[in-house]
Amino acid sequence: MMMSGAKVLVECLLEQGVDTVFGYPGGTILNIYDELGNYEKQIRHILTSHEQGAAHAADGYARSTGKVGVCFATSGPGATNLTTGIATAYMDSSPVVFITCNVSEPLIGKDSFQEVDITGITMPITKCNYLVKSVDQLADIVREAFAIARSGRPGPVLIDIVKNVTSSQTDYTPLPREEHARNGKLAKLIQRSSQDFRTPEPDSGDVDRLVHMIAESHRPLLICGGGVVVGRADKEFLEFATKIDAPVAITVMGGGGFKGRNPLTTGMIGMHGSQASNMACDNCDLLIAVGCRFSDRVALDPATFAKQAKIVQIDIDRAEIDKNVKTDHHIIGDAKRVLAVLNERVTPANHQSWKDYVFSFKTETEYDEGGDTLTPKQISSVIAKLAPEDSIVTTDVGQHQMWAIQHFHYDYPGQLITSGGFGTMGFGLGAAIGAKIGNPDKTVLHITGDGCFRMNCIELATEQYYKTPVITIVFNNHTLGMVRQWQTLIYDKHYCATTLDRGPDFVKLADAYGLRGRRVTNVEELSAALTDALQCQEGYVIDCAIDIDEMVRPMVTGGSAITDFIVD
């Protein structure tokens, strides 16, 4: 069938089952938008206020649904505005296909209007990227891009299409998704290895060795990392932890991989990890990390990290093995499959005395309550009490993010959506809109701080227009709280450029965007506001006034031993 490149692209999206696209149009991508308009019934386009918001929304959609997110942008500034969103998705292994258009081929390389080498720019922050200069290759490349984005260790892929390709005609043959692997470049990629990709099994010997190590261990500790969430391996992980009776520390990215209310949970591990997690890490004799790359926020000092333990890594990405922490053993494979095989082979154990030791330490921080001002713990408790248990929580980055992770309990993969690796301020609102669109029946809470919210609050317009009610809860301390905390503890209270004694009034801002808002200063007001927000089914901003000197506790500084708490 002869058709334009623009139509081929949209047809290829349908092959992938795409029904939602986030984006922002512009000169070079107009042919695609023109065609997209003809597919209104099959593909819904969400126009954001800014390309960065579209990128985060596609990311939030992908993380909350497990499907590949899709994001469109035009050339030049449209494309560069995506980059923070692409890097965020890359660091947290989120499958998003970004589609940008570039200037027409004769104009490429001539510093034309809105021209930028976006494939060059995004090389370090994509799993793979493509510059499409021939319409005949377009379908094949789109198929390969989606396969790469969602497979192995997922991640963002960018396709940059020169404008004339979108208007050129080519012969398009539809190909069902199951056939993609047997055609074109994908088939070649698969043939390259002698391995059978269809049933990748973890190495049996490697599994047996770990089973043996577990049998010999008296003080095992599990780390639930982002791979458990991405691989949707929560059930297998639960069975594994229960069988070997090991405490489970959860990383920021692992939230939702293991039920936060399970008695085996020691809470978060690392810089703001609980005493129980960090002490267990320091004293265990076997540390099994599943889908965890030992980032510098977890393994603060790689040399002393889990110094008494044999360290075992289970990961799908071989390049993560021994990258940050030297390990004693590893198993390569999909977390879900590796854990299933392990569950068949491990002998159930009981480690009561070890658990008694670990849980003699606190799994959650206790705060002084009872003053006049609202505390972070109180806000968290009210939300936990009133909001449905399966509410999706997105966060921005900083103190509120740590509080949201420390004090809420996440029960399933995709429930917590946070920028763990890249630490992107302004991620949460776009991600929340994407999550709401992917999960219209769930309550979506956007936990943020006043600094982060100000960055990308322009997406309130998107939230209002598409009727995707998100409840934004601002931990408003009128400062960049986490930076201030470092200034307090490490920089001798030299508060340079962190105090946010300025507008806007977030309640008025919500109103200006056609949403509802309330400012609250105590538990009663907050409860009333949240009850109202949950009932009204409209976008809502709750501005919670908290003290400027609230701190995230405990804290261990970067590079220190994991038990060197500078605040308890």
Added chain:
Amino acid sequence: MSTLKRYTLAVLVDNEAGVLSQVSRLFSRKGFNIESLAVGPTDNLEVSRMTIDVLADQDMVELLCNQLRKMIPVHSVNLLTDAAIRRELVLIKVACSNSETRSAVMQIANIFRASIIDVAHGGLTLAIIGDDEKTDAIENLLKEFGILELVRTGIVALERGITTINDNTKEKGEFNYGKNVL
């Protein structure tokens, strides 16, 4: 900082636009200068082989190899041993102002089995193939005559024996697992 050593990497990649810069950016990201780089197609025209010489420490070079291995257009990476065969072609243009110096240069060329590929008034151009030790040695000897211009192809290298970069290993399988595209 641990000690720096010269390492030679052999990298098989898709013969496509952009792959060279993807590979080289991993080196620049860590602030490593590539000492020598040679690229060309292999017996399979769709596959290119890169030979990269880099000054690095052991941990860093292993990290680099692993990060190269996980890239989609990269087929395989070998960190070559010291025993590997290394060769480089060097073209050297030497000044020879009179017949005396010319015959002296020719004599050196002879000893090193370099070939003289161009003769002009006032100079000779030599081609020599060898490992660094040999090419450095002739370069040093020719310095006294005046080297007008010099160009190196970059080291190319193969492991001795019948093992090849194409051999399947458990480790290679582990990296391919991450490239699973179904």
